[in-house]
Amino acid sequence: MGIYLQLIKGVKIMRKMKWSLAVLLTSSVALSACSGGSAPAKNEANPNKGKPAAKQTVNFLYALAGANGEIVQSLAKKFNESQDKYTVNPTFVPPDQRMEKIFTEIAAGSPPDLFTAGPPDIAALRGSKGLMTIDELMKDKPKKIKADQFYESLRPVIMKDDKMWGVPISAGVAALYYNEDLFKQAGLTKPPETWEEVVEYAKKLTDPSKNQWGLLLPTKEVLFTNNQWSAFLWQNGGDYFTPDMKQATFNSPKGVEALQLWVDLVQKHKVTPLQQMDENTITQTFATGKVGMFIGFPLWITQSKAFPFVTKTAQLPKREKAATYLGGWYLTVPSESKNKDGAYEFIQFLLQPENSAAWNIGMGSLPTQPATLQTKEYQEFVSKTPLVEPFSKSLNEAIAPPPTENYSKVGTTISKAIVKALYGKLTPQQALDEAAQEANKLLQK
Numbered sequence: 001m002g003i004y005l006q007l008i009k010g011v012k013i014m015r016k017m018k019w020s021l022a023v024l025l026t027s028s029v030a031l032s033a034c035s036g037g038s039a040p041a042k043n044e045a046n047p048n049k050g051k052p053a054a055k056q057t058v059n060f061l062y063a064l065a066g067a068n069g070e071i072v073q074s075l076a077k078k079f080n081e082s083q084d085k086y087t088v089n090p091t092f093v094p095p096d097q098r099m100e101k102i103f104t105e106i107a108a109g110s111p112p113d114l115f116t117a118g119p120p121d122i123a124a125l126r127g128s129k130g131l132m133t134i135d136e137l138m139k140d141k142p143k144k145i146k147a148d149q150f151y152e153s154l155r156p157v158i159m160k161d162d163k164m165w166g167v168p169i170s171a172g173v174a175a176l177y178y179n180e181d182l183f184k185q186a187g188l189t190k191p192p193e194t195w196e197e198v199v200e201y202a203k204k205l206t207d208p209s210k211n212q213w214g215l216l217l218p219t220k221e222v223l224f225t226n227n228q229w230s231a232f233l234w235q236n237g238g239d240y241f242t243p244d245m246k247q248a249t250f251n252s253p254k255g256v257e258a259l260q261l262w263v264d265l266v267q268k269h270k271v272t273p274l275q276q277m278d279e280n281t282i283t284q285t286f287a288t289g290k291v292g293m294f295i296g297f298p299l300w301i302t303q304s305k306a307f308p309f310v311t312k313t314a315q316l317p318k319r320e321k322a323a324t325y326l327g328g329w330y331l332t333v334p335s336e337s338k339n340k341d342g343a344y345e346f347i348q349f350l351l352q353p354e355n356s357a358a359w360n361i362g363m364g365s366l367p368t369q370p371a372t373l374q375t376k377e378y379q380e381f382v383s384k385t386p387l388v389e390p391f392s393k394s395l396n397e398a399i400a401p402p403p404t405e406n407y408s409k410v411g412t413t414i415s416k417a418i419v420k421a422l423y424g425k426l427t428p429q430q431a432l433d434e435a436a437q438e439a440n441k442l443l444q445k
Helices: 002-034 066-082 095-107 119-127 152-158 180-185 195-205 223-235 253-268 279-286 298-304 340-351 353-363 376-384 386-397 407-422 428-443
Strands: 056-062 086-092 114-117 167-173 175-179 213-216 291-296 311-314 324-332
Touching: 056 066, 056 095, 056 340, 066 086, 066 340, 066 353, 086 340, 095 114, 095 119, 114 119, 114 340, 119 152, 119 324, 119 407, 152 167, 152 324, 152 386, 167 298, 167 340, 167 353, 167 386, 175 180, 175 298, 175 386, 180 291, 180 311, 195 213, 195 253, 195 291, 213 279, 223 253, 223 324, 223 407, 253 407, 253 428, 279 291, 298 386, 311 386, 324 386, 340 353, 353 376, 376 386, 407 428
Parallel strands: 056 086, 056 114, 213 291
Antiparallel strands: 114 324, 167 324, 175 291, 175 311
16 A cells, blocks of 8 residues: 555656646747747757858059069969968059059058058158058067168168058169170270269260160150169269258259269260160160160069170269169058958068068069078079179168158159250259259148
8 A cells, every 4th residue: 555655646746747847848949939049959060160261351452564463473372372361362553553543542441451662652651641550560460570671771761750661572773784795896894883984985885877875864754764863863972852851952063963974975975865765665775786884673684684695784883972773662551451460461471581582583673681682592593693793782872762752753853854954955953953943842742
């Protein structure tokens, strides 16, 4: 009887447990219905589990055409394959349209994440508040970029107010190209080292009966003309502006003398043709074998290998001091960049010595870091390409254009003055005085 009563009690307890469980399950279903079924069951598979996060896009706007652009594309591809966080998307813009495009995109609030800028571009972008400093870009980064890892001559371009505004990726300086075959025919055994020797050599190399010229100079109203002339201004002890960059000084006696040299080469000595010449027509004319000398950049070294004569290079002749124009490309990050971290990672990738060597060897430009110069790849390039040595040596005497946002406009104004003097429309003093008045207005803006 006792056992029977215990069984009855057990059945009642089981019934109560089943009822409680039923209530609990019903409540759970109701709660699930109210919540819209948003909570997955514990054993439901997560379709995204184990998948890598989507790579972030880094938009890179560059102004290097042709084979140089192929180097950019190749290095971007290498970077993209080296990591799984970012994808660099390189987009080409013609060099003469780059500033219009970047300012348009900045104004629209959709600039690229990274942009190749020339020395004058950095000043212009900085003045418009379109750039962020590299200091701000890397403030939380463990690996920093330091100004002293680059050649000293490059630092004035990137530094202002103790802040870094760009990262030099390639350098270009002007040096002298000369036709060794014509030199030998004229009895010349070494390149000219002074202004006086430039005149002397050019006379010996000029032969009107053969339509042969001693020296080519730019004669178009484009910025390139001023950039070429700037070396002569600096060599003669002159400069563009006062130290505070508020007043033009290129029309000083030093500047007038530098322009008078060019005018004499054209008008007095008649060793330079008075034709419309820019950087392209100069190299094309030199390639005919009818020109003794011209001033150019290292990017023409590869092209010169195809000339039907022996081409040599030398540092520019000097006057009071040695000086040459410093160009090149700098990596900059717009203030409104959408992917600053990705831009910084790609900059660091390009600064790695082996990648920097690939960039500069491929483009015929000069490394911006001594570390790149020491790589096996670059050393092999130099040993096979001796024409590059005078350019490398010239880095120590190279001078960057003034860091004012209106430099390009001032430079073009000076180019117009140079052309007026070369064509005899104004004297060198008159031409430079006229340009100085316009430059002073631009400096006040």
